[in-house]
Amino acid sequence: MIYKAMRFCGLVSLLFMLFTSQIAPLTVNAFTGTYGINYGRIADNIPSPEKVVQLLRGAKIRNVRIFDFDHSVLQAFSGTGLELVVGLPNGYLKDMSENADHAASWVKDNIQQFYLRLVLPLGYLLGAAKNIHKATKSLHLDHKIQITTSHHFGVFDNSYPPSNCTFRDEMMQYMKPLLEFFSQIGSPFCLNAYPFLTYMSDPKHIDVKYALFEKNAGIVDSQTKLHYDNLLDAQIDAAYAALRAAGFKKMELIITETGWASHGDPNEDVATIENARTYNYNLRKRLALRKGTPMRPKIMLKSLCVCNVQ
Ligand SMILES: *[C@@H]1O[C@H](CO)[C@@H](O)[C@H](O)[C@H]1NC(C)=O
Secondary structure, three states: OHHHHHOOOOOEEEEEOOOOOOOOOOOOOOOOOOEEEEEOOOOOOOOOHHHHHHHHHHOOOOEEEEOOOOHHHHHHHOOOOOEEEEEOOHHHHHHHHHOHHHHHHHHHHHOOOOOEEEEEOOOOHHHHHHHHHHHHHHOOOOOOOEEEEEEEHHHEEOOOOHHHOEEOHHHHHHHHHHHHHHHHHOOOEEEEEOHHHHHHHOOOOOOHHHHOOOOOOOEEOOOOOOEEOOHHHHHHHHHHHHHHHOOOOOOOEEEEEEOEEOOOOOOOOOOOHHHHHHHHHHHHHHHHOOOOOOOOOOOOOEEOOOOEEO
């Protein structure tokens, strides 16, 4: 099933996630199942939305992330029981941040009839998130639509060892109010984690096997004495440590994107199709263990995965 889905990479890339029993009852739109897909539509010859719905149902994939608000896509997914994660294009953010009425009518036109988890890109985040939340609340959709933002690992500093990680000083001024708002409305912190990029930043000191979930000695966090056998777990715990240091010890974390480059520059010799496959295969095996991370062993991780990145 996974292999079948992987052949659609580029058209539809894989997204994995672990089902967690710790989902707060209020977030009724929380992900179900163990993995889902990212449905990228920037390619030629992509299958029609109806065809995609058919493929997903055949593969028993319940969660889908889309990157635009194409109504033909929303229509095709409507009533299918599939759950959608939608990114709000940056162009809309300023307007929604400054104008609560526009946010309200946009929510009405685009998402009222769908169960969505809305992921906002960087920009006029807090204002837009607040206005959209207000709009969903007035339509009594706030328990059905979850609003959050996704962040790259670059928002962090001192991520080695994981327990030492913090948000970058210059990020704090805008992360703090955003995190405060998300913790009020019960939204998770979403992380885009690419062990490939971390490996490329220091290939002399990082074992590629550690980055690819292959057998390796791993690392021990000198402060917590916790052992890590793969880089993704270490990155997740680093993010937990940063959230804790910022005062958000209880915030849930979801991996919205992860993956491995299948092609790269000449100096990126680990960017191969084979390694990308190994990463995805081992990631799936890791998720199938239904384990948390060393720092949060009981919190099952939810992760969406882009299978090939470039
Ligand atoms: C934690 O980070 C700080 C700040 O960069 C650094 O000075 C310190 O050595 C780090 N601690 C460990 C155990 O590496």
